[in-house]
Structure formats: C-alpha cells, structure tokens
Amino acid sequence: MHLDNWGLKAKKLGFRSRAVFKLEEILEKTNALKGCKNVLDIGAAPGGWSQLIKYKLKTANVFAIDILDIEPIKGVNFFQKKVEDIDLVKDIFLLKGKINLVISDLAPNLTGISVIDEANIYELNDITLDVAVEYLSKSKGVFIIKTFQNSMLKKLRTKMISIFDDVQTFKPAASKKQSAEIYLYGAFKG
C-alpha cells in the first residue's frame, strides 16, 4: 500500500488513519476541545479519530460506534452498531443532551452512480445530524461532519445553519485536493 506523507506521519505516531490530521486541524482552528468532557465518534472504525481525541484530551469520555468492529482503544467505549440504531446503545442513550462534541467521518458504500451516491450520502448525513442534535449539549455543543462536495451539500449546510449558531466549512491540508470530501462544523453558542 502506498502511504503519502500524512499516512507515514500517522503510522510513525501510532495513529490508525491519516484522517486524524484532518480532524486535528479543525479542532485546533475551532478550539472545539475546550471544556470538552463527553465525545461521540460516529463511523469510528478503524479508530483514528477516537485515538486522536484520547491523545489530545486524556480526561475525555469517548464513545464510538461503527458497523465494523475495531481493535480496542484504551479509554474508548466502542459499540458495533449502525448510527441508525444508536438509541439502542444504553450507555450512549443515557448521555442524551450531555455530549460536548459529536464527530462523524461516516461514509456510505459507493455505487459509482452519482445520483444514487449523492442521495445515500445526504440521507446518512441527515440521520447523523439529527442524532448529533439529540445528543449534543445545547450549551456550547459542537458537531463536526465529513461530507462531500456535491449537489446535496447546500441542503445539508442550510439545515445546519437553521440549527446551529455558528456553521463553518473546512478543507483541511491533509485532505487531498482532488478528493470531494469537505468538513462542516456547527456549534451551539448558548
């Protein structure tokens, strides 16, 4: 497997994915970890983002879910479940309204047929946004979601603007220029 500089850096530091540097840049620019206690990582496998949160904030309670299983990470409570069934995870359900940061790197399986893929991405993003709003603390809660530049992006961003007090868009340096991926940030300021 070919590893670029970000991939090599991730390997050297013991992170499971190069995606950690994309999240790190957004966390640093937004100061999203300040005062953070409970973090929910949606679509967490293989676990890079959860590793990064634990690395940067040792005291954080990290809850993570994915359809796929992961190798255990010290201090991370992982549940093998799809985001659609998150309410069935009792330990997470008990934290409704108490999560300070929800991060989602979810990506559906692609069919290669853009109209279907864009609809699937939007549907999954929309479910994740609804979950984030239910679980986040309305006092300074932050949501960071990976999505894609396509015909549905505006709809997602507009919905986030109607919910959050502050919405920002990021294309981190570690995200390949030719990749359509893009990151949205939403924060409650209350």
Ligand SMILES: C[S@@+](CC[C@H](N)C(=O)[O-])C[C@H]1O[C@@H](n2cnc3c(N)ncnc32)[C@H](O)[C@@H]1O
């Ligand atoms: C790009 S990977 C996440 C990488 C991770 N952030 C990291 O740094 O290691 C996207 C993940 O989304 C998961 N996923 C896709 N659909 C899902 C769903 N409906 N519910 C939960 N996880 C899902 C996939 O299984 C995959 O592991």
